[in-house]
Amino acid sequence: MTYDATMYSRILTELTLAFHIIFATIGVGVPLMIALAQWVGIKRNDNHYIMLARRWTRGFTITVAVGVVTGTAIGLQLSLLWPKFMEAAGQVIALPLFMETFAFFFEAIFLGIYIYTWNRFKKPIYHFLLLIPVAIGSSASAFFITTVNAFMNTPQGFEIVNGVITNINPIEAMFNPAVPTKVGHVLTSAYMTSAFVLASLAAFQMLKGKDHVYYKKALKITMIPAIVFSIATAVVGDFSGKFLADYQPEKLAAAEWHFETESHAPLILYGYLDENGEVKGALEIPYALSILAGNTPSTEVIGLNEFPEDERPPLYVHYFFDLMVTLGILLTIVALLYAVLLKWKPHLAHKKWMLRAIVWSAPLSLLAIEIGWFFAEVGRQPWILRGYLKVSETATTSPHVDTLIIVFGLLYIVLTIGAGVVLRRMFKNNPPEQELKEYGWDHGGEKHVS
């Protein structure tokens, strides 16, 4: 294989982002869940929830650590692998990048304080208050960094005169048209995924036969937000469809294998393209694409043929899109089913098949996050800055990217194993039943003694 710096740079960026996004997603969502548990624990005076918050925090320190170091990696790799992109984009979109560091700084400080001050305040609510800046900081950094990604999709706030970027408006660049749907989708899906991940931990223990009420409480307090946020994710996803139809029609068209501009367009699910470029074996939902794009069957949806061939995203993004949507729907069903059972058939809510489904919701929601990002990024190809700069124009010229792919790959494997081993040891050797006993919190609702 001949050395292709652009392709290798893409692979390395994909590798780092794919790894980082897991920890970033957990990093955004879990503080909210910890806050919820601690709040409920304080309000109901139920130490089981406090214990949940404590144990989640402990695990969170590990995922945050990996999130921080991989975040540093991707932050630097943007300049190392795409120097010309950062040179250009830096002039227009540096503001939110800069603010992201502040938000993270803020989060890091309060997290440091929060972790080490469980027993330092007379009133537990003061300790809880320290978590608010953590949650705000993590969501704010997600917000800022997503505006940068949104800018890559719908750049605005500048003009190009004779090849020079002028007339720059950083605020306009930051609040570009892709921001509301993208930020909304990133935040809701991060909260959803974190809720499912924590729920699956509780479900997993219950499947192994643990029957302490602690686990049931854990399951309930995670699954209810999971319902809320999986529905919210779907709603925002629907808005994203309309956004794409208006601002990035080629991305929607590639996702949907929609070639000719037309109204009453059907939604094509899965299938394949034969040698003549005809869609075969697909599930067609009449009018659904038009409805996704503009709420009515008569909405005209722009087809891929309107775009020059070298400006079309690769057609395999169709599968990313379909998988993402399928997983999203499945996850929503799991969450809703649990809620329905809990309300009307409580004796079924903790059946093995239900618990198994909840255990699976964690890997599936993480997979949905990965696939969703692959759709978002590959669907923007060939552009790095849509309409202005192509990916191939901005890659580094260094001859060493291929070696670094292997080196970073090894690094991520080592970090995964390390984090896995430590998390396992942390929780396995110190089960909650034992810890609750040590604290005298076995009956969570009683006034605590310590």
Place this chain on the structure above:
Amino acid sequence: MSLELLGISVLWIFLFGYVIVASIDFGAGFFITYSEWTGQKQVLHKIIQRYLSPVWEVTNVFLVFFFVGIVGFFPKTAYYYGSALLVPVSISIILLAIRGSYYAFGTYGSKDNKWYTFLYGVTGVLIPASLTTVLTISEGGYLTITDNGVYLKLTALLTSPYSWGVVLLAIVSVLFISASFLTYYARKAEDSHAESLLRQYTLGWSVPSVLIAVIVFYMLKTQNVEHFNQMVDLAWMFMISLAFFMTGLYLIYKRKAYGWAFTAITMQYFFAFLAYGISHYPYLLYPVLTIYDGFTNETMAIALVIAFIVGLLLLIPALYLLLRLFLFNRDYVKGTR
């Protein structure tokens, strides 16, 4: 003050902040590992762990802040340094990643794992070494710049005595700064055993750090004579730096006022760092990139400055709270809470 100058000054001061907090952290790693070899681990372990645990992530953010800031204020640096530094900076990223994550694994996960301690100590020495190559490259002569791209002359870098001199200076300075801070911290914790060990370390690294600094200074003459001459013009700043060094050393030697001793040593580095930065002016990269032709547009610069001020208004009280609860809290430092 022009916006260009304001931007680089702010970034330079933040970088100095990183140099100090990171030095304490990196050196601490080295001392823990070293004391494990010499069988004195128990003496230092607790005190270092107590200091580092709440602040390690904050340290890392200082660095991120610097490089995001420099790309924001001076986007052209992304092109020159980004293109050229793929390999050396990737090495730094990997070391930082190993250090950060294994620190967390060791602290929050399994206690007292020899491997974690080893990784933690070794990376503490290697990271400053790899990061300082950026400063070496900024002196010029290590890059091939063509219309197609910017390339690093790796062999030239690796065989340059100046480059290794800077590496050595960085490592020795890290150990000196770290030891002087930890001496102070140990006294606050009323841990006299750790205090006397760390005081020895401080004294041991003090004179070598200044000697190497002087040697590197003379090596710069062959590396970049223009920069060297500008540094000579700022000799008075280096004299102030030296005076602070003597003050700090005297206090440590006399076992007096370690807090002031550490402050003096910080000021020693502050003046040297500032003088180095001022004499580097106006170049971000000799001889191709100055802060003027590398600068972003005025609108962005103003926006960044405003964001910076607002950010500081949020951060300073937060940092103050962090320091008050941990660093300057007698009970916490002593380990009673």
